Amino acid sequence: MIAGADGVSVRFGNRTALDDVSVHVPAGRVVALVGGDGAGKSTLLRTFVGAVTPDSGVVHAPVKDEVGFLSAGPGSWAALTVRQNLDFVGGIYGLGGGELTRRREELIDRAGLRIAADRVASALSGGMRRKLGAAMAMLHHPQLLILDEPSTGVDPVSRIDLWRMISESAAEGAAVLMSTTYLDEAERAGELVVLDAGRILTQGSYDDVRAEFTGAITRSEVPVRPDWSWRRGRERHEYWPGLPEGGTPVEPDLEDIVISLSLIRRNEVRAS
Ligand SMILES: Nc1ncnc2c1ncn2[C@@H]1O[C@H](COP(=O)(O)OP(=O)(O)OP(=O)(O)O)[C@@H](O)[C@H]1O
Numbered sequence: 001m002i003a004g005a006d007g008v009s010v011r012f013g014n015r016t017a018l019d020d021v022s023v024h025v026p027a028g029r030v031v032a033l034v035g036g037d038g039a040g041k042s043t044l045l046r047t048f049v050g051a052v053t054p055d056s057g058v059v060h061a062p063v064k065d066e067v068g069f070l071s072a073g074p075g076s077w078a079a080l081t082v083r084q085n086l087d088f089v090g091g092i093y094g095l096g097g098g099e100l101t102r103r104r105e106e107l108i109d110r111a112g113l114r115i116a117a118d119r120v121a122s123a124l125s126g127g128m129r130r131k132l133g134a135a136m137a138m139l140h141h142p143q144l145l146i147l148d149e150p151s152t153g154v155d156p157v158s159r160i161d162l163w164r165m166i167s168e169s170a171a172e173g174a175a176v177l178m179s180t181t182y183l184d185e186a187e188r189a190g191e192l193v194v195l196d197a198g199r200i201l202t203q204g205s206y207d208d209v210r211a212e213f214t215g216a217i218t219r220s221e222v223p224v225r226p227d228w229s230w231r232r233g234r235e236r237h238e239y240w241p242g243l244p245e246g247g248t249p250v251e252p253d254l255e256d257i258v259i260s261l262s263l264i265r266r267n268e269v270r271a272s
Contacts, residue, residue, distance in 0.1 A: 001024050001025065001026050001027075001060075001175075002025055002026065002027050002061075002062060002143050002144050002175035003024075003025040003048060003059075003060055003061045003062065003144045003175055003177065004022075004023060004024040004025060004059070004060045005021055005022055005023045005044065005047060005048070005054075005057065005058070005059045005060075006022050006057055006058045006059075006060075007020050007021075007022055007056065007057035007058070008020070008021045008022070008044070008047060008054045008056070008057035008058070008059060009021070009054060009055050009056045009057055010040075010043050010047065010052055010054050010055055010198075011055050016198050017040050017043040017198050018040045018043055018044055018047075018054070018198045019198045019199045020057070020199070021040070021044060021057070021195070021198070021199070021200055022057075022200075023044070023177070023193050023200075023203070025144065025175040025176070025177045026175060027143070027173050027174070027175050028170055028171070028173055028174070028175070029170060029175060029176065029190045029191060030166060030167065030170050030176040030178065030189045030190050030191070031175075031176065031177045031178070031189060031190065031191045031192075031193060032178055032179070032180055032185070032186040032188075032189035032191070032192050032193070033045070033177065033178065033179040033180070033193050033195060034179070034180060034181070034183060034186045034192055034193065034194045034195065034254075034258065035179075035181075035194060035195035035196055036181065036196070036262075037181075038197070039195040039196055039197065039198070040195050040197070040198040041148070041149075041179035041195060042072055042148055042179065043198075044195070045069075045146050045148050045177065045179060047059045048061045048067070048144070048146050048177065049061070049067060049069045049146055050064075061144055062142075062143045062144050065093065065140075065142075066142050066143040066144060067142050067143070067144045067145075067146065068136075068137035068138050068139070068140065068142035068144070068145045068146065068174075069137055069146045069147075069148075070130075070133045070134050070136070070137040070146070070147045070148060070150055071148050072148040072149055074121070074129060074133070075129070075130070075132070075133025075134075075136065075137070076121040076129060076132050076133050076136060077121060078120065078121050078122035079120060079121075079122065080120065080121060081117070081118050081119060081120050081121070082108065082113050082116055082117045082118070082119060082121065082124070082132055083104060083108070083117050083118060085121055085132060085136055086104040086107065086108070086132075086135060086136060086139060087100065087104065089136045089139050089140070090103070090104065090139055090140065093139070093140035095139070095140060103139060104139070107135040107138070107139060107165070108135070110135070110161065110164060110165050110168065111128075111131040111132065111134070111135045111161055111162075111165060112131065112158065112161040113128060113131060113132060113135070116128055126153040126154070127153060127154035127155050127158040127159075128158070130150055130151065130152070130153060130154050130158075130162070131154070131158060131161060131162055131165070133150070134147060134150045134162060134165055134166070135165065138165065138169045138174070141172065141174070142174060143173075143174060143175060144174065144175050144176075144177070145166075145169055145174045145175070145176045145177070145178075146177050146178070147166070147176070147177075147178035147179070148178075148179050149178075149179050149180060149181065150162055150166070150178060150180075151163075151180060151182060151185060152180075152181065159185065163185070163188065166178065170190075183253075183254045183255045183258060184254075184255075186254060187206050187253075187254050189206075190205065191203070191204065191205055192204065192205070192206060192209055192254075194209070194258055194261065196261070196262050196265055197265075199265070201258065201261040201262065201265060202257070202258075202261055206254065209254070209257060210252070210257065213252060213257045213260070213261075214241075215239050215240055215241050215252075215260055216239075216240040216242070216243065216244050216249060217237050217238065217239060217240070217249070217250050217251075217252040217256045217260065218237070218238050218240065218244045218246065218247025218248055218249050218250065219232065219235045219236070219237050219238075219247055219248050219250050220235065220236060220238065220246060220247035220248065221234075221235060221236070222236070223236045223238045223246075223247070224238065224245055224246040224247070225238065227263075228240075228263060230259050232255070232256075237250065237256055237259075239256075239259075239260040239263060239264075241264075
């Protein structure tokens with residue numbers, strides 16, 4: 001295992017951002033951290049780069065030079081071109097000469113940024129800028145790659161480039177921990193960690209998560225219990241802890257599972 005968090009809790013004043021979270025990130029794997037706004041994703045990622053210190057629990061990570069980090073911010077210098085940004089980061093990590101040029105041009109191609117290679121970062125589209133940030137984080141072949149919402153604002157075609165870059169880093173041996181709000185994308189990761197209000201709702205491979213989910217999901221135009229239903233396209237899906245009492249059963253996907261588990265958790269919190 002390259003990196004891991006064991007029983008990590010983080011509080012900001014009286015707000016609990018993470019509550020007893022454990023996550024392991026092995027070499028060659030992509031672990032996707034999934035959760036809505038304020039779930040604690042950025043806070044957990046920031047514990048791995050030393051930007052947040054846990055109130056309890058332990059975080060293991062390689063030394064700083066072996067970590068690549070794309071933060072939730074811009075991730076590149078606005079006034080530098082794509083090539084200059086990559087050269088600058090390469091210099092920080094001691095890369096130079098032909099080695100840096102080869103790696104820089106390889107990542108420019110992988111990111112689909114060749115047409116923009118001499119454009120300043122401030123003139124890139126949001127998606128191009130995210131891909132440049134990801135390229136900068138992985139430039140020095142870090143053992144641990146931490147990416148905070150790399151695909152937010154990236155169009156579906158560019159997301160394919162981004163996923164290829166992330167998969168290639170993992171295939172080359174990096175341990176990758178990334179956050180995303182896109183559940184379809186998270187299904188592709190080797191492992192999922194679903195966070196809600198600072199706590200883990202479920203984790204494991206997508207197959208594990210599906211196998212552990214015990215409820216049933218139905219679809220209908222009008223749900224039987226609106227509080228346990230959510231919109232999916234033109235219909236509503238509804239969660240049932242046991243046998244459904246209405247609607248047409250559907251095979252739950254990750255979105256159904258995550259929403260059901262969040263509703264169960266919120267109901268437990270309200271009841272306690
Ligand atoms: N520096 C901080 N000071 C105070 N509260 C914070 C700080 N950073 C995060 N929080 C709070 O901790 C909780 C988790 O925030 P975090 O940014 O980790 O969530 P997130 O899952 O990354 O969500 P988002 O995608 O909206 O950033 C939120 O309630 C947030 O308001």
